[in-house]
Amino acid sequence: MDLLEKLNILTSAAKYDVSCSSSGSRRESYPNGIGHGAFSGICHTWSADGRCVSLLKILMTNYCIYDCKYCINRNSNDIKRAFLKPEEIAELTIDFYKRNYIEGLFLSSGVIKSPDYTMELFVRTAEILRYQYKYNGYLHMKVIPGASKELIEKVVKLADRVSANLELPTEDSLKIYAPDKSRELIVRSFNDIFEINLNTNLRHSTSSQLIIGASPEPDRVIISQAEYFYRHKLLKRVYYSAYVHVNENLPALSKEPPLLREHRLYQADFLLRFYKFTSNELFKHRENLDQTLDPKLRWALDNYHLFPVDINKADYYMLIRIPGIGPKSAKKIVEARKYGYVGLEHLKKMGVSLKKAQYFIILNGKRVKSNIEELVEQEIIKYQRNHSPLMNLLAAD
């Protein structure tokens, strides 16, 4: 099998892992080496499904001893299998990196022989890259739960980010759909990484992924899981992956991947991380996130008694809770207030989305707009235009 075919197989096998971020690394380059880390992360292209491609995302192999019901690479599936040697992966990475196709490598794999054996091959790949090629770019590696702490430590030291997938939000679901995996082992590997970071003074971030729509848990359970890991600093980022119906014998909850649900979960996740919301606030009145309205607007409507807010008086934490105003605009408002009164024109120039914000703010002692029903109506129309089955039918020609 030639390299091209292997690459095709192993890329297809890796595509359901959604993580692609390359941010958070501040590596300097070696004088005679290659690569450095750009802290803000760089996207290099976008594939036809509109997902960003910043890393060479690939499996080392799609052979796997596990038989998880939702996974395309599971043991009992009859598919073409391939294996890339550590040397091949390293060379391919350097060739792509040199041409500025990618920001780094994302290496995952099916489990061959044992978690330890697979991890050893990971370590080997990373060592070739770091020592032989003097590569100092971004490296994202999977940690296989159940591998020994020594191997995890080696990987953590060589990589910029490590991750292990939680896969499903509860232990019960995991038992049904992925009988070979254990939640205890996954969480233990997070703890191991946390300890390694503490002991070695490294600040490598850890991420994880949850599959949405393969098991019956409501959004509240999923978001509070994420909140738990964020709060204990075990994870820096949780990704949500709408389940794509790849295996026949797993009755997915819906035929189409639940993309809108995934989108709302990401919005809620950002509210947790950057807007200081808690999951209790978001799920006070519901088990699942509202599909029609985004979670921040939904929260603002539920807590309408807190509004309107005076732009020139409110503190930063209240400003970021106004729909249409994010951390960036809020900072600008706070900064501009020092020089004078902030008016409507200023807000426009700052990039505040007034379409929503105008219903929630006071300027010049007056409420800008008060008929909130108008906004809700607009949002519902927008939702229907984008998501109603009828409109989709009409749009598809």
Next chain:
Amino acid sequence: MYQVIYDGSFDGFLTLYSHFENGLEIETIINLNICNSYQPFIFSKEIKTDLNISNDIIRRVLAAGDKSFLNKLFVAQLCDTDSIELKLLEYVKKFFDNKDSIHDLSDFIVMDIERIIKKYFNERHKMLGFIRFSEVDDGTMVSFIKPKYNLIPLLGNHFMKRFPSFKWGIVDRMRNLIGYYDGECYNVSKIEKIDEIVYSDKEVKIRELWRAFFKSIVIDDRISYQRQKGKVPLRVREDMVEFKNDK
């Protein structure tokens, strides 16, 4: 009211400013970097770049003790396709009148300049990802771009950190500028024409692999060309390997 023509360089702009300060009335400004041909008429005035004048102005800015202003000015001046120059002249004047006034974020000129600087860095950030290098026969890496703004002067830093150990060059096809790194330092210069480039043997193979990867990474159930177009605008695709059909 004059139609003023200058060469598009930062020094050229500062020379232009000194004319403006001395009372030259300007109606339009033509930047030769992005506009090779123009119709001269009786009220056209070509400004010759004078390094003595521009250095003088730089000295005046530094004497006022604000280096960040100079940086901002430099970046904003690179946003050539937005015809920012007239506004920028007002901005410099504002600074010399009262140097604190450029921190007033509620002033509309200041806001516009801040916004355009942000736009510049957005474009630069995107291009850092979209630039595609190809290996020439002798091992040099070369890339062609056609960015919205004049990015070449501010691309060197990033790629020098990234590729310190080999030679590479980035060509701006619209402005005929090249930024070239010879293994030690990065220089920007004008180019007249480019000869046919012979790429290395490996290049074809790697391009094929990259296209294969780019195709295989797509989840078919989620295809949305509209989203893709929003992220990778058509104007940048002509120089990107994965969107081109050649060998």
